């Protein structure tokens with residue numbers, strides 16, 4: 001860095017001093033904290049994003065959101081050139097940057113990092129960062145801090161995409177780097193075109209009238225509802241009633257996180273909605289769950305991320321089977337695409353059993369989309385979902401290019417055949433689903449298209465398998481980092497002895513399964529328990545919660 005660059009950086013950084021006594025960590029999904037503490041962190045992530053753009057020679061994304069957390073919180077995360085999460089190898093640098101006590105130590109860190117990563121600032125192509133934010137009131141000033149961080153790196157440009165969903169921003173980064181137009185309209189166009197395609201190829205046997213075209217969506221009073229309001233006017237089919245699209249408090253008694261964890265109706269829903277297909281998005285619209293309201297109660301039948309995954313897996317497996325017909329296998333024309341399913345330990349045990357019974361390869365990873373995404377990318381078709389509704393489908397380049405060629409062949413030899421339609425459907429899914437990151441809007445359209453294809457109501461879908469009763473609890477402890485886990489977070493190795501105690505407790509319950517892990521987004525330890533009855537799951541979770549207190553000490557703060 002030359003003298004001029006250094007002095008610009010020092011000047012800008014001194015306008016954003018870090019709050020004293022706060023330790024920041026780039027957790028499961030970027031930095032998150034009370035919004036009033038975040039200006040310096042966001043400024044510094046702006047610098048990081050510009051450096052990442054220079055290093056990769058690509059467009060990078062920076063999103064300001066705290067997703068399903070309360071409205072007074074905010075957060076910041078970076079999207080890599082592929083549209084996926086920031087490479088994990090840069091996370092320690094992000095932590096160090098955010099925690100540097102003053103501008104001089106910040107500059108020292110930058111010098112060291114630039115040298116270590118061999119980033120040449122002089123004469124490098126200009127950095128370009130796309131900036132987005134959710135609807136939080138603190139978003140505007142944080143976005144400005146990010147902009148100043150980006151432009152503190154000489155020649156870097158910040159392009160403000162405004163209020164967007166997290167997946168929209170990731171999609172835009174991916175599209176830009178593929179040289180494709182990347183506006184919000186382009187995003188909507190791609191979703192709508194591929195959705196219509198899927199509907200056009202629905203087999204006649206399932207008349208569309210079998211499935212009601214009415215859907216009610218809870219927008220969590222965030223950005224997703226707002227975008228869906230825009231999108232729905234362009235959907236030929238499907239009557240969507242969007243509720244909670246910004247008139248109430250973000251994430252308060254609404255949204256996918258609330259619905260999935262509490263298993264009750266969100267605000268603005270009630271007995272009059274009983275039986276109708278309903279969906280809920282989270283605050284930044286990267287999570288999606290479905291539900292139906294039970295009559296005369298505020299309870300729901302939840303159709304969670306595991307069931308969305310199962311629906312997608314079933315459909316894709318069916319289409320692959322049609323595409324690789326027996327004649328093709330003989331003629332050696334088929335492609336044995338690897339189809340893999342990725343879940344976390346929070347996936348309901350019944351879903352994992354169901355997927356294995358379908359003959360699918362199921363892999364567990366630690367919590368956090370960055371781990372699931374990485375694993376899913378190892379397959380030709382990799383489907384990943386967290387139980388909370390965050391997930392997507394990834395298609396390998398090799399498979400897609402084979403599919404394009406095969407589709408062209410089929411179009412000339414057997415246009416309109418079942419095989420040809422299967423190829424067209426798979427291509428449409430690859431365009432409809434957001435391959436950068438889990439996306440509630442694109443996921444919702446894919447669910448709707450598949451339900452139409454199958455001729456299934458939400459109830460029929462829900463009956464694919466029956467969830468085992470489960471309970472999730474949180475415990476505050478003195479130091480949650482004292483817990484060290486292995487085996488995709490299902491086994492605790494520190495503190496010594498607690499795993500044996502959990503195992504002894506779990507063995508008392510038929511179909512019992514229980515694990516604990518420190519949260520990466522909140523200062524809590526999470527306890528998850530499953531058993532054959534709700535009462536048993538509740539009891540197991542509560543007794544393991546007591547073990548956590550015993551081994552890690554209860555914190556009253």
Ligand SMILES: CC(=O)N[C@H]1[C@@H](OP(=O)(O)O)O[C@H](CO)[C@@H](O)[C@@H]1O
Pocket residue numbers: 028029067346367368369386388390518519520521522526
């Ligand atoms: C049990 C649970 O739902 N955990 C969530 C939550 O992570 P924690 O590390 O558990 O706080 O937030 C993450 C980011 O949204 C999400 O990826 C993850 O699934």
Ligand SMILES: [Mg+2]
Pocket residue numbers: 067068282283284285286287
């Ligand atoms: Mg989210």
